[in-house]
Amino acid sequence: MFKFTTTLKSITHLFLAVLPCLSYGYTVPEPSTTETMTISYNKSIKSLDDSRTSDNIMVHPEQTVQAPNTVANIITQQAGVALNGQGGLFQSYNIRGFSRSRIKTEVDGIPIITDRRAGNAVSFIPSELISGVYIQKGPQSTLYGSDAMGGVISIATNAFNSSAVGITMQPQDNAQHIWARFNGESISASVIHRQADNGRSPSNEGTSSTELNTQYQQLAATLSAAFTWHDIDIFASSIISQGDDIGKSSSTFPQQRISSYPQDDHLLSQIEFSSLGQWKVKLYQHQQQWQTHIVRLDDNQATARSNITDYQSNTYGAYGSWLVDNTVLGLEWFGRHNIDISEREFTSGGELAWAKTVVDADEDTYAAYILHDWHVNKLTLATGARFDSINVSAQQQTKRDNFLSLSADISYTLSAQTFASIQIANAFRFPTVSELFFSGETPRGNTQGNMDLEPEQSLGLQISINHQLTPEFSTRFNAYHYDIDDYIERYTLDNIRYYRNSERVTIRGFELINDWRINPQWQTSLGLQWQQSRDINNNTVDDGLPKALKWALNWQHNAINIRQQLTVLLERSDVGPSESTQASELIWQITGDYQLSEDITLSMSILNITDNEYRASSDEDAAYQPERTINISGLWRF
Template identity: 30%
Template sequence: MTPFAILPLLLSGTEQIEQIEVRAARDLLNSDNFNHAQAIFMSSEHVTSANNTVADWLTNMPSFSLNGQGGLYQSYSIRGLSRWRIRTNVNGIPIMTDRRAGNSASFIDPALVKNVSLLVGPSSLLYGSGAIAGVVSIESETYQPPTFSSTATDSDQSYSLLAANGNDKTSFAISHRAANEGKDANGETIYSAYEQSSIGLNYKTQLNQQYEFKVRLLGSLSNDVQKSSNDDFSKKASIYPNDIHSLADISLTGLTWHLNIFNHYQNWDSKVTRNEKRENLTSYQSHTLGSSFYKESMLASIPTRFGFDWVSRSGVKITDKETDFLNDEISNNTLIDGHYHNLGTYIQGKFSIQDIELNLGTRYDLIETKNLTHSKDEQHISGNFSARYPFNSQHTSTFTVGSAFRFPTLTELYFNGVTPRGNTLGNKNLKTEQSLSYELTHKIKINNYTLQGSYFRTNLSDYIERVRINDNTRTYINLDEATISGFELSASIAVSKMLSHSLTYSTQNGEDQSGNHLSDISPSKLSIVSKMNLGDYEVITDIFYRSEHKEFGSGESALPSLVSANIKANWFINEELTGTIGVTNLFNKLYKTTADEDAPYANERRIKIGIKWQRI
């Protein structure tokens, strides 16, 4: 489906159903009409952690956990599902990469980000393949007055700089940041150095006072990003020598419709050096092109939304250059030379039976991949049903059931090469993952108190698991069945205009059909965040607890229980100038952030200071 084929649809149904608030995530549009899913917005104002990546913005959410090895390219999980089971969008552009850890957006400096939204639960209805766990949507910042900010951190001597300016139509921002190697609480080196430069451009205007036209550009260049792990760096050094990303999207929005056309170019390298033995330089390159269109209308007096998606990864090329130091030989191999094409269409409607609000939708996807002489194609239908019942103005319950799927990636199917973790072998016989999820949520809101609890259960078939063949080789297999379930709780209270508290708790369990524990299941965790406003000062504290993790999956290890804390203070010096100081790992604990067997220890206690000037 090309973007031009759907332009005639824009002219039909011009009646305005409701003013649409256009955001990067389709699931958040017109939420009063269509969505019962949990959607959470976060901005940098709430972050007490190091704020190196947008993942740091979401760590206090009960559904969200950090995952994998760590460092700048930290990956994450949602409700025990990670890697390619999470859809990550930037300005509506799907981020599709060939990293085995998944599609994180760590190539974007958080200084260029306006907000991050987390959509929890099966989202294939609106997003297609890969949205089994949910969607992380990132929207870039638009700067109007001149802005300058700078931060610096001890321990790893990291720093960041931002300069931005703009007006009602146009804005631009340039940032640069870097870090040296850090240290854990025992003073041991953490190989997490990096250097990154980014740029953001935005243009927005009104056409005929009816349509909004928008152009957004994001670009980044990262150099010498160390792969943070517990490997002996003197024996096996893993880095990303360079990482280039360019994202562009053009959108046109009417009263009841939205059209987006986008492009994501990526070119990055991964280098693994085993001293005195060999070096593998793996190069990755691809173009993601596509468009999305959706429209709201009335169908038989029922508010209805329908849409079309086209996503194409072309020129996906992965090559490996191996230098054998012992035999003084160099070999070059093409590991992947292929493409990925996806066409999808969906329809969703909302209706009521007495006081029960019902939401029903379905989606059809056609997917085709090819690598050299191998190809694979498939058609898939997914759907979603939800019901919401307000008992009164204070109590509301929501029940949701949804199906989702994940087509195997080119890497899982065809990649046979060296990665920072060791040798990885693809499996061209992998089947498509499928899931059926259930969720029951009850929300209570009384004056300044809010309490919400959710129970969820996800049944997965043909779950794709990464397993070891030997100490240095991994591959992918399908598990016949797997189940993940859990409970989440969030509460907030505004004690006064000066003081507020929020609490989140989550617990998860995941097993395959044989009772073996799945990887990526997060330990139970509890977080208490307090915010205090004292005139020209603001203090935010975050105390968190993680339970002991004794039941773990393949490629993981046990974790002890943990209590730690972060704190941040803002000083509003005047209307234009703000100073910030923060401390992470306040108790200087020695702990690992994730259960990954290759994960390093977390950074020692660090102090971060910052200054921001924004002309009014």
Template identity: 35%
Template sequence: MKTILSFLFASTPIMVSAYGEQLEVIEVLAPKESLTIASANHTSAYLDERFTFSPNRTIADQLIALSGVSLNGQGGQFQSYAIRGFSRGRIRTEIDGIPIITDRRAGNSASFIAPTLLNLGHVIKGPSSSLYGSQAMGGVVSLSSEMSDKTQVAGSVQSNNQGVNFSFKHQKNDFTSAFAYQHANSDNTPNGDVLNTQFERASGLVRFKTQHQGYTVTYSWLPSYGKNIGKSNTKYPIEQVSDYPEEIHSLAQVQLTGEENWIAKLYHHYQNWDSRTTRFERYDGLSQYQGHTLGGQWLQQVNLQGLESHWGVDWLSRKGVKITSDYLVVDESALNPLGNEMNAEEDNFAVYGKTHWQWGKVNFDFGLRYDWLKQQSEQSEDATDGRLNASFAAMLPLSDTVDLGLDIGTGFRYPTLSERLFYGQTPRGLIVGNQALDPETSVGSQLSLNWHASDEVSVYGAVYHYDLDNYIDRYETASGYLTYQNLSHAQISGFEAEVRWYASEHFEHILSYQQQSGEDNHQQRLDDLHPRKLSWTMLVHFDNWSLSNAYRHTLDADEVGGTELERDAFTVWDVSVEHQLTDRQTVTVAINNLTDETYYGSLDEDATLQPERSVRLSTSIQF
């Protein structure tokens, strides 16, 4: 096993194809990567920078190219995503190891950062709560801003929404700086409807590393400012208009690395954003959110009687979480002002560890984690809980070309502060929290197969099953507001497969398929499960030319959750052509939704149609 030091910083290893061509494989190795269970590494997925056909609005546009990942929610700039049917607070999103917790009901995402600043991406699929804690029941999206030593200026313009993107990135030795600016008007759908998707955003990065007497100290700061961010939904513009007038984020951390295989870090995420919703002839509301996420981590590699082991301590604290809701309600031609304020805090301390050993040809991993949590609020009694979770993994080489992996793990998710305590108007409607919610728990298992059939062909497949207790479900009451309840039991099962074929030194094909099912204790289908999808991507390389050609065919969705709508089958065709003009400059033309297909991004009942065909022209210059 690699030592812990190899996991402290991101890397971009080079993979040589069967025909000798060097292909850069994007990989991020987060500090806790060395603690992931063995077969979870076999069922991980990495973002590939060769897929340059996405609209590049948020990181969700890139994640959708991975098997086992789908979109959920209403769409637009705050597009959220699901891993194997787990969404909302059930998956963990990290940027440079900092957990992103925004208290948005649709789920946490990294939409406030320009995708051009997130150079590396890694999705862990499988039962991960035993190592990452609450909000990682379904997996982890780990993003990194690390980059190779270079200076790059890039820019693009896009039809349809007149989108403009500009970025500057510089890394030399121990200093990194970057800046990105994005601006777009509202998109149009293929049938001519206008989407409320306009936005303007600026984000940046400063990182500095220094070494002294065997220690490495890394300081980093990642700020972001956005304004006039539209919120899409089916009620726009006739019934409702929602937007985010202003959004501020600041991520900072300091990390200390020693020579004796250990790492220590402290981090801080400050956020302050407003949400405005006007429901014509009903109400006009404004919600203001602010909060601090503080945390730290210690990670140590040890050798216990010849067994490679790791242990660590996590501290996650959320201070000053404040949501103020003010709205005017129309009542018999009069405006009645109403308001509500949520003030809350949350603390989470955890110790965890993992050990690895080999017996014959079989590799085993065993992990344990204990979490202690406490939530405090002015409007409720303190809530505390403790949870012990475990994971076990085995990887058996059936032959020189076939590996079989088994994962079993328990997990949990504590109700979020907004699920328990929030009361107010949102773009979804009136939300009323439920202080009596119990934590969700799960027992997950997965069986994975990796087969290197030849130098040209590799096959990956995985089947998985989760049993969940106290599943937290959002529902609409008879009075018309939204709240949450615990379902006694739910289950999710699924299958995913991927085939990679290096047909020649010029052609590479990637085919993938995914499907899943899930129901609660009343045999009702769960929300946010991804529909059946078949994808084919062809990558072509000739001298200074590269072509990315991708088809995604989503089958009919005639079985949906309680807050979802049935959808017809659709096929999305994306294509991009890149030309290396010089050793330093490339030019790319990308066409998204080439056939101008009319389709929805998710099954959500409030999801809007996706944008019409768009063309993006971009260039990048390295110095």
């Protein structure tokens, strides 16, 4: 069946809905803490690597306040981004009210799909091995296919500019991170071992500190090579990660349920061929195997029963893109095979009660896309189209569909200091294998799939303005509006979680960011985010973005660099059916770097300075975040 939902009536409706919140489209560099990347609208020649979204930010881990166990920790200071889920090493993230499988995540260009119902945490990539995280927002992310409805998180592991060894110590949970990386002319490599015990929540206002299920052990390594052969540039890379005894943080720990991942193993590899920016061909694979162990306790804190779920899958893919007369043409195949999920249940005495295969599935996506820009004086029209054909089969059942996604971004130079753009696109999200077929125990409880789920389809509009008030001060404002049909929501009935389609959900909001380079020593940025998610009956849906004010301040003088991040989360009383209300919270963190010599840097971070007792998100199972934490690290470059 062919689907395309863009109509003149829908476009008019979206434009009128977002017009009162006029926004911006260009981005400028964040002072010190981030590097911002933008689409160049005045190119005469198009690049194969042009981004297709209008709000793109590159965040480097070493430029943020160091808490950095997860990708979510690295990106959460940016306006429009928030934590999502329950916390711990498997902390997931939220972009503009989109989360779970509505955000596409890539590692060195390899798409990551794990079928975790809470969404990708990419926890198998330690932050010390990440050179940058590229956040792509805006309706045009639809040109990345299914799972990119809300944006794209692209993680790079091979763009370091020096070789180094480092160590981080965190006494509160006995965390130890030891890593090394080598950056040669054509070969790069890195390795890390990190581990931590369970942390604790704050104890204040008469409440006692509680243990958090946040322990982990992990060994990971990367290897990449780049060289040229007969005018063909070749790049190859591989990532291996082995995790053990990883705690699944939850408010149900330890009185009701103890959930952990005894195993979390990943192997990724790729090879890419390109020539003079005119064509590119890439092959990749991702093997993953992980296990969950869930112990359920009775009223006497004794084991009532336990469940072990084993998951494995193999991802393979290939794509090619060509630049033909200022037009980019692309083909892509993405396949997930041997998706195998099996489950065992044990009695309170540890005896096997039963064992079964829950899912045995295969999934294939075939896609073609085209990108072209038109330039007329101060006006640029960036357009794109993508066609996807998806087929999923499991348990002698098959579900397939075809989709056409179209997008347009009109950018206009109002003056030398002011730019504006209007972006519109339709998007889709095919139900995940777990949403369709999985029926069994998860760390959240018993969950039942729904084979009758329809794919989500959305129409998104963004209006953007960026103004450079002075060479040192800029402001930008984004307003966005999405209408999503057949929104897939999870609901609970008799302590069992099910999935169903909601007729329509509307997500709308805005972001306002001001950047000011006060002088060579002081730089600051202030961001405001507001967002609302409602269904057709005006009920709030889950995973909404919290209203927040985010302030970053950086001071640098000679060998000292001090960075602070302050986030004010406003009270949340209007929450979804699977969420809990939250009081206003102040989250304050600071990092100081001291350049001991040209090659040695010492750092100290204080996290949760005010020792506030707050949860990672509004998720009903979200645990408290860790107490005030101090970590010390050292880095030697050579």
